[in-house]
Amino acid sequence: MSSQNLFKMIGSEYQISDYFTGEYSQCIPKNLLVxxxxxxxxxxxxxxxxxxNGSTYKDYIDRWVQNYRNAENNQTRTKIALPKGSCDDxxxxxxxxxxxxxxxxxxxxxxxxxxxxxxxxxIQGALLEEYIDSVIHEHGWIWCKGNVxxxxxxxxxxxxxxxxxxNKSNTExxxxxxxxxxxxxxxxxxxGTKQINGEKLPDYKWNLLVEYIENxxxxxxxxxxxxxxxxxxxxxxxxPKIITDL
Numbered sequence: 001m002s003s004q005n006l007f008k009m010i011g012s013e014y015q016i017s018d019y020f021t022g023e024y025s026q027c028i029p030k031n032l033l034v035x036x037x038x039x040x041x042x043x044x045x046x047x048x049x050x051x052x053n054g055s056t057y058k059d060y061i062d063r064w065v066q067n068y069r070n071a072e073n074n075q076t077r078t079k080i081a082l083p084k085g086s087c088d089d090x091x092x093x094x095x096x097x098x099x100x101x102x103x104x105x106x107x108x109x110x111x112x113x114x115x116x117x118x119x120x121x122x123i124q125g126a127l128l129e130e131y132i133d134s135v136i137h138e139h140g141w142i143w144c145k146g147n148v149x150x151x152x153x154x155x156x157x158x159x160x161x162x163x164x165x166x167n168k169s170n171t172e173x174x175x176x177x178x179x180x181x182x183x184x185x186x187x188x189x190x191x192g193t194k195q196i197n198g199e200k201l202p203d204y205k206w207n208l209l210v211e212y213i214e215n216x217x218x219x220x221x222x223x224x225x226x227x228x229x230x231x232x233x234x235x236x237x238x239x240p241k242i243i244t245d246l
Contacts, residue, residue, distance in 0.1 A: 031142045032068050038159035039149060047150045064148060071146035076126035076242070077235040081119055083246035112245045119243035125167050128190060129153055131231040132165060132209075132223065139217035152185055160184075161216055167191060186212065190228075 028036075039045040049063050088111055097107045132154070133143040141154045141163070149155065154163040166189040194203035204225045213221040236242065 028065060029068065029072065032065065032148065034142055034157055034159070035068075035144055035148055035155065038155055038162075041159065045149045045152065047147050067146035068148050069146075075130060075145075076123050077130055078239060079123075080239075080241045081123075081244035083244055084115070084118075115245045116243055119245070123242060125165075127232060127235065128167055128228070129165055131228050134231065135221065135223050135227075136213055139213050139219060139221060141213070156216065162186065163188065163212075165189075169193075188212065190225075 046064075049060060049067075051059055051063060093107055093111060096102075096110065097104070100107075102110070129143065129145070133141075136154065137143065140157050142157060143154055144152050149162070151164055152162045153165040155161065162185040164185050164187045166187065168191045169189045188205065188209045190205055192203040192205060193200050195201070206223050206225055206228075210221045210223050213223070
């Protein structure tokens with residue numbers, strides 16, 4: 001069910017607002033109430049949720065709230081990685097072995113490393129948001145965890161500023177870009193690419209995010225690649241099973 005269909009179904013936005021701000025609101029996280037009010041001002045910010053036919057607006061809100069709670073109670077830094085659901089492709093293994101001329105033992109090791117890299121890549125976006133949240137929540141920002149706002153990862157408590165976080169400049173899909181078009185959603189990505197003497201090197205964009213946060217909060221903001229890596233290191237020390245080679 002899309003958010004648009006949700007509001008067509010209930011007929012009046014006051015039904016959903018009354019439901020969400022009545023007795024039910026007493027068990028809703030405070031930050032989620034702020035996020036709800038932001039989305040009510042621009043209902044297109046409500047995400048599409050996969051609900052069964054015949055679902056009511058109450059079903060939508062229950063799922064919406066549960067998505068936030070699940071994200072809050074199961075943050076990436078505490079998760080144990082699960083093995084991938086499919087086997088390695090023997091043809092890919094054969095291609096790499098023939099091109100590189102490595103032994104069976106070496107290509108097996110390369111497969112293991114590849115699985116580790118892929119496992120790490122799968123969690124990095126979430127860790128990036130967790131790190132940013134650990135800093136900017138003191139600057140009046142709320143983490144919209146659980147995809148409770150469409151194409152928005154952070155919002156200010158007054159709802160004026162909306163921020164979308166990406167790890168790299170090329171990680172935004174076309175649907176996400178079209179959602180942001182014509183809105184006040186600010187996009188920031190961590191990693192670009194610069195070229196020096198023909199060599200492609202990382203081009204970190206932390207200074208742009210720091211400037212943006214400081215311009216709004218009027219307080220010094222400490223975000224950097226060094227601190228981000230330190231954050232990841234602390235996560236790994238506490239939870240080395242966060243990635244897997246299986």
